[in-house]
Amino acid sequence: MIGLHRTMALVALILGGAAAASDGSGPAGTRRLVADIAAGRDWTTAVALAERIKAGERPSIFDLRGQEEFQRFHIPSAVPATLLDLLETRLPRSAFIVVYADGARAAQAWTLLRMRGYRDVFYLREGLYEWIARVHEPALPVDATPTERADFDRRAALSRYFGGQPRIDVPRAQMPAGYWTAGGDLGHRPPVATALLVAAIRRRGC
Amino acid sequence: MSVAPDAVAATLATAFAIGCAFGWLLERAGLGSARVLVGQFYFANLTVFKVLFSALVTAMLGAFWLDRAGALDLGAVYVPDTFAVPQAIGGLLFGGGLLLAGLCPGTSCVAAATGRGDGLAVMAGLVAGVLAFNVAFDRLDQLYASTPLGTFTLPDLLHLPTGLVVALVAGMAVAMFVAAEHLMRSRQS
Numbered sequence: 001m002i003g004l005h006r007t008m009a010l011v012a013l014i015l016g017g018a019a020a021a022s023d024g025s026g027p028a029g030t031r032r033l034v035a036d037i038a039a040g041r042d043w044t045t046a047v048a049l050a051e052r053i054k055a056g057e058r059p060s061i062f063d064l065r066g067q068e069e070f071q072r073f074h075i076p077s078a079v080p081a082t083l084l085d086l087l088e089t090r091l092p093r094s095a096f097i098v099v100y101a102d103g104a105r106a107a108q109a110w111t112l113l114r115m116r117g118y119r120d121v122f123y124l125r126e127g128l129y130e131w132i133a134r135v136h137e138p139a140l141p142v143d144a145t146p147t148e149r150a151d152f153d154r155r156a157a158l159s160r161y162f163g164g165q166p167r168i169d170v171p172r173a174q175m176p177a178g179y180w181t182a183g184g185d186l187g188h189r190p191p192v193a194t195a196l197l198v199a200a201i202r203r204r205g206c
Numbered sequence: 207m208s209v210a211p212d213a214v215a216a217t218l219a220t221a222f223a224i225g226c227a228f229g230w231l232l233e234r235a236g237l238g239s240a241r242v243l244v245g246q247f248y249f250a251n252l253t254v255f256k257v258l259f260s261a262l263v264t265a266m267l268g269a270f271w272l273d274r275a276g277a278l279d280l281g282a283v284y285v286p287d288t289f290a291v292p293q294a295i296g297g298l299l300f301g302g303g304l305l306l307a308g309l310c311p312g313t314s315c316v317a318a319a320t321g322r323g324d325g326l327a328v329m330a331g332l333v334a335g336v337l338a339f340n341v342a343f344d345r346l347d348q349l350y351a352s353t354p355l356g357t358f359t360l361p362d363l364l365h366l367p368t369g370l371v372v373a374l375v376a377g378m379a380v381a382m383f384v385a386a387e388h389l390m391r392s393r394q395s
Contacts, residue, residue: 016376019369090356
């Protein structure tokens, strides 16, 4: 019996020592991270986020753009945060978390939260610009197709729910471009594009 | 999101099998006896410590290395939230009850299954306590949800890599097993 106990203790020490020598997040965790990025499971759309909030879900939304920009305008229920805040934040592991920023910071935050073990984490590819362009102020082109009109009606309902203002009869050339439009750039808008949209909303007193 | 009935049935069947294995191991380890459990509090019998710490270290090393092998997603493992004050009160009540009865919920089932009267009595108390708690829940819900600290694990708390924490816990467990053996031998001699 003593021999068995010693063997078990030795096995525990060997496996424990090997655990310390292995990488912090582990190859399996890293593989899942890479697989999720490759499959596009790292981001969500502003419209999908809005629909989930409207359906009663309460996501933790972190705005990583800085206090000043946050004070000007932010997604409803979002809180300002830095990467350091995200390092310290304590939420249930199964929490639905969305992060957004202008630029690569959102993707960095996504990686940080996933490394901390949070599973249901997403970022908005085009940050607040996407929220405003797709949810807060959805636009219907003057020459809209039936498909575009149906999509607009869905997003206009979301816009009204969040206190936004849908726009109709918008010239095609002035439609907000993004990854959702054919030929729209992939990636984030320059911060100035977001700032202009926010300034327009504030001028209207919304 | 709905869960397929087959998945629920499979989960329940797995839970039943794990529960049976758990009960059998508790019984084989002698934890169906109140004397063995209470002996822990007086350092007269360290079986509880050795059995439960062995289980803890085995589960920890197994989960860690299954995750590394890609067979288990540690990130998907449920980690309960921490509510400091209600859980401290619950811990004190649980500890008091364990000392008084000599059995905890799992071991009371084992004791009852082996025909011990004290096991049946503790299980009856357990059911009565669950009923009383649920009846009084409306009055307790503020306390129940007070002092929330979120979820965190030892690596979060210590700001150390998971692998290092696994090594530290495994090393600590082995050191404590050795100390427990020495203590038992010195008591016997």
